Amino acid sequence: MAILTIQILNSLFYASVLFLIAAGLSLIFGVMRIVNMAHGSFYGVGAFITAWLIGRAAAYGLSPIWLFLLIPVGAAAVALIGAVIEPVLLRPFYRRAEEYQLLVTFGLLLIIEDVVRFFFGGLPVTADVLMDAVPSIHLSGLVYPGYYIVVIGVGAAAALALWAVIYRTKFGVMLRATSQDRRMASTLGLNVGFVYVSAFAIGCFMAGLGGAIIVPSQAAVLGMGIDALVLAFVVVVIGGLGSLQGALVGALIVSFVRTAGIQFFPEIELAVLYLIAAIVLLVKPTGLFGSA
Amino acid sequence: MKATNSVSVRSRIPLLIAAAAVLVVLALVPLVAGLYQTQLLTYGLIAAIAALGFNLLLGYTGLLSFGHSAFFGIGAYSVGFLLRDLGIHSMELYILIGIPIVAIASTLFGYICVRHTRIFFGILTLALSQVLYSLALSLFWVTGGTDGLRVARPTLLASLFDFTGPGAFQRFLITYYYYVLVIFAICVVIMWVIVHSPFGKALQAVRDNETRAAFLGIRIRRFRWLAFLISGTFTGLAGILWAPLNGLATPDVLYWTFSGEIVFTALLGGFRNFTGPIVGGIVYTYLKTYAIATTEYWQALLGAVLVLLVLLLPTGIVGALSQIARRFGAKRAP
Amino acid sequence: MTILLQTIDLHKSFGDTRACDGVNFLVHQGEFLSLVGSNGAGKTSLVNLISAQLQPDSGKILFEGNDITYATVSERIKAGIARSFQIVNLFDAMSVFDNVALSIFSREGKITNMAALANHDRDVHNETVEVLGQFGLRDKSEVLAGGLAQGERKLLDVAIAYALRPKLLFLDEPTSGVSTHEKAQIMDTVSSIVRAGTVTAVIIEHDMDVVFRYSDRIVMMHEGSFLADGTPEEIKANKDVANILLGAPLSA
Numbered sequence: 001m002a003i004l005t006i007q008i009l010n011s012l013f014y015a016s017v018l019f020l021i022a023a024g025l026s027l028i029f030g031v032m033r034i035v036n037m038a039h040g041s042f043y044g045v046g047a048f049i050t051a052w053l054i055g056r057a058a059a060y061g062l063s064p065i066w067l068f069l070l071i072p073v074g075a076a077a078v079a080l081i082g083a084v085i086e087p088v089l090l091r092p093f094y095r096r097a098e099e100y101q102l103l104v105t106f107g108l109l110l111i112i113e114d115v116v117r118f119f120f121g122g123l124p125v126t127a128d129v130l131m132d133a134v135p136s137i138h139l140s141g142l143v144y145p146g147y148y149i150v151v152i153g154v155g156a157a158a159a160l161a162l163w164a165v166i167y168r169t170k171f172g173v174m175l176r177a178t179s180q181d182r183r184m185a186s187t188l189g190l191n192v193g194f195v196y197v198s199a200f201a202i203g204c205f206m207a208g209l210g211g212a213i214i215v216p217s218q219a220a221v222l223g224m225g226i227d228a229l230v231l232a233f234v235v236v237v238i239g240g241l242g243s244l245q246g247a248l249v250g251a252l253i254v255s256f257v258r259t260a261g262i263q264f265f266p267e268i269e270l271a272v273l274y275l276i277a278a279i280v281l282l283v284k285p286t287g288l289f290g291s292a
Numbered sequence: 293m294k295a296t297n298s299v300s301v302r303s304r305i306p307l308l309i310a311a312a313a314v315l316v317v318l319a320l321v322p323l324v325a326g327l328y329q330t331q332l333l334t335y336g337l338i339a340a341i342a343a344l345g346f347n348l349l350l351g352y353t354g355l356l357s358f359g360h361s362a363f364f365g366i367g368a369y370s371v372g373f374l375l376r377d378l379g380i381h382s383m384e385l386y387i388l389i390g391i392p393i394v395a396i397a398s399t400l401f402g403y404i405c406v407r408h409t410r411i412f413f414g415i416l417t418l419a420l421s422q423v424l425y426s427l428a429l430s431l432f433w434v435t436g437g438t439d440g441l442r443v444a445r446p447t448l449l450a451s452l453f454d455f456t457g458p459g460a461f462q463r464f465l466i467t468y469y470y471y472v473l474v475i476f477a478i479c480v481v482i483m484w485v486i487v488h489s490p491f492g493k494a495l496q497a498v499r500d501n502e503t504r505a506a507f508l509g510i511r512i513r514r515f516r517w518l519a520f521l522i523s524g525t526f527t528g529l530a531g532i533l534w535a536p537l538n539g540l541a542t543p544d545v546l547y548w549t550f551s552g553e554i555v556f557t558a559l560l561g562g563f564r565n566f567t568g569p570i571v572g573g574i575v576y577t578y579l580k581t582y583a584i585a586t587t588e589y590w591q592a593l594l595g596a597v598l599v600l601l602v603l604l605l606p607t608g609i610v611g612a613l614s615q616i617a618r619r620f621g622a623k624r625a626p
Numbered sequence: 627m628t629i630l631l632q633t634i635d636l637h638k639s640f641g642d643t644r645a646c647d648g649v650n651f652l653v654h655q656g657e658f659l660s661l662v663g664s665n666g667a668g669k670t671s672l673v674n675l676i677s678a679q680l681q682p683d684s685g686k687i688l689f690e691g692n693d694i695t696y697a698t699v700s701e702r703i704k705a706g707i708a709r710s711f712q713i714v715n716l717f718d719a720m721s722v723f724d725n726v727a728l729s730i731f732s733r734e735g736k737i738t739n740m741a742a743l744a745n746h747d748r749d750v751h752n753e754t755v756e757v758l759g760q761f762g763l764r765d766k767s768e769v770l771a772g773g774l775a776q777g778e779r780k781l782l783d784v785a786i787a788y789a790l791r792p793k794l795l796f797l798d799e800p801t802s803g804v805s806t807h808e809k810a811q812i813m814d815t816v817s818s819i820v821r822a823g824t825v826t827a828v829i830i831e832h833d834m835d836v837v838f839r840y841s842d843r844i845v846m847m848h849e850g851s852f853l854a855d856g857t858p859e860e861i862k863a864n865k866d867v868a869n870i871l872l873g874a875p876l877s878a
């Protein structure tokens with residue numbers, strides 16, 4: 001029974017991270033109709049920057065409370081990078097054929113992966129100190145890292161916050177208006193450029209946050225970005241691209257399947273996920289909550 | 293811009309002469325250049341075949357695949373398996389058995405992937421190659437993991453050429469170059485016919501205007517699937533040819549960056565014309581060799597050049613050259 | 627006259643809008659029929675239902691006696707129904723010649739042929755030249771479709787559909803956006819191929835001059851159902867029609 005609880009908690013933990021990445025991808029697509037092939041790389045950058053910051057701060061002897069605050073800082077750094085990249089590198093291509101947009105973001109992916117390697121070297125960067133700082137909890141005799149519960153909490157909070165921003169704020173209205181009809185929105189006086197860069201920055205923040213919160217439990221390694229991209233994609237295929245609920249439900253499904261897969265078929269876990277995505281695509285191409 | 297539609301063979305003669313000339317030049321390379329250049333050019337021809345296959349999907353069908361490394365890798369690994377598990381040494385058998393294997397894989401993956409276009413297609417294909425990559429790593433007792441599978445020197449033309457004894461490596465390189473050159477020429481001819489056939493025209497119609505193509509009675513999904521099958525098979529053949537030259541089938545030819553390189557070659561040469569990918573494949577092989585020699589971060593260099601290409605030279609080398617030629621020709625006309 | 631196409635109690639709604647409200651549409655073989663009505667009357671929806679671009683909510687569509695209500699696009703084309711589009715829909719990056727040749731290849735079942743050069747098929751080549759001649763586009767055969775003038779694009783749009791040699795040809799506003807001279811060119815061509823007995827044509831039109839001059843029969847739709855159905859003379863005499871078509875000439 002306790003083991004089942006642990007598996008469920010593990011799944012929720014992983015789902016939180018996946019949700020953050022997928023929601024960011026979905027948001028960017030929903031507002032701007034582009035898929036950023038480098039989105040997973042932003043997740044990786046978030047992980048590396050946060051791990052590095054935590055490492056530095058810990059070396060200075062800062063207490064864990066401060067270390068926790070570095071998580072949103074790491075995410076914000078990624079958002080800043082995104083806010084610079086969108087107007088410079090992506091905006092010139094919105095009018096061009098879609099292939100070119102994909103190619104440019106793919107090029108960005110290649111660049112980012114090597115930039116990360118340049119700054120952080122080929123070795124994994126860890127932030128275990130933060131995870132160790134959170135006390136473990138006891139579940140009927142078994143010990144479970146308290147940090148995982150924190151992550152689940154962050155995931156839930158992020159989902160709520162995102163929902164609130166999109167559906168309850170004026171900015172959210174602007175986002176939704178622009179996603180419905182770009183030209184109409186600008187005719188009504190909305191600064192589409194501002195909306196775009198904000199949406200992109202928020203999406204990047206989410207991805208960066210995903211990386212930031214996972215890194216205390218899992219070292220930042222090269223190539224984590226591309227693995228994340230593939231998984232995030234499976235999530236949005238299942239949940240529906242452009243849908244917030246879709247990202248949440250998709251993340252939960254993928255996460256639970258993955259946990260089960262690791263238990264029983266560890267080698268082919270990724271293949272199983274891909275199979276599920278393929279089946280969903282065959283049966284309901286727009287995903288559970290998506291619209292054409 | 294005008295298109296040509298003449299039925300006679302006579303108008304094709306300049307094209308045939310140019311192709312023959314290029315073939316002759318390529319055939320002379322081992323005689324004038326060193327072994328290293330010959331080997332490099334062999335890799336270049338292999339890359340050209342892979343790009344040629346890839347571009348049937350991109351240039352002619354309008355589908356951008358980020359997972360073509362899957363087919364290249366399947367081709368390469370099939371050679372490794374045929375050698376290790378069935379003791380086969382014949383290059384001809386590698387090709388004869390390998391091609392159906394790659395074709396089956398392309399058919400299966402194509403069936404899933406062509407249900408979608410654009411973004412979804414791109415990422416579906418990417419995810420696909422990543423799944424294969426992860427399998428190659430995790431099922432290491434089958435695939436050799438990161439070490440890969442060793443591929444010994446094969447026999448060419450049913451043991452007519454055997455490579456043992458002194459100077460064997462040099463003889464192999466030169467003979468293999470001509471072997472690949474012949475296959476390359478055959479591939480180019482086959483692809484050229486396909487692209488200029490009614491099927492090829494229909495693919496372009498599907499690319500340009502899916503709705504209208506459907507209203508001509510063209511079954512869109514089936515055509516895309518067929519294109520995917522041919523495309524994957526060509527790229528897989530390149531993988532089969534690559535394995536003996538590389539001596540090893542490793543997971544990196546299944547990794548997403550390798551797919552990116554294939555995409556890059558088509559873009560570099562120009563994906564809107566027939567010869568673009570051929571030029572791109574050969575030029576890229578040289579560029580990559582010098583880039584790797586120059587910097588450890590050649591991937592970033594690749595990415596940056598990719599972005600610059602899209603920005604400045606979207607029609608690629610061949611596209612730019614033909615634009616220049618056209619302007620030059622226009623100036624000369626009275 | 628034999629009935630070529632028949633719809634039985636065809637219904638299609640988009641939310642509250644009834645695009646087709648129990649439509650019983652009859653097309654006789656060999657006639658030149660015009661489908662008229664104000665915007666939103668349901669004409670294009672009816673054609674979309676018949677050409678498989680839309681699925682009906684209820685009702686049947688019979689073609690040559692066969693039920694094609696749920697047949698796919700390619701099945702209907704094989705059966706002999708073709709259409710052109712309101713917004714001209716061509717293969718802009720291909721030559722005029724190739725645009726027409728494609729239809730012929732498709733019709734002849736040669737379109738999956740990858741082992742022969744398209745340009746070497748003499749039969750297709752000759753027929754393409756013939757069709758281009760019928761539509762006055764022969765001297766533009768090498769030009770890319772995207773580079774044609776609007777009137778020529780409309781002609782090519784019709785030519786592509788015609789080259790499928792359908793039994794029933796639907797033309798959605800074939801003369802919109804073109805000059806008077808080009809209108810006559812398009813309509814004369816269509817009229818002559820109908821007269822030659824090779825095809826039955828149904829056109830959606832707003833230009834009543836064109837409609838009265840060329841049609842054998844006129845069907846008027848209004849808010850999803852048929853208001854009037856008759857020869858040009860009968861329609862001209864119809865008071866309801868006159869009320870709907872404000873400003874339409876009642877004497878030709």
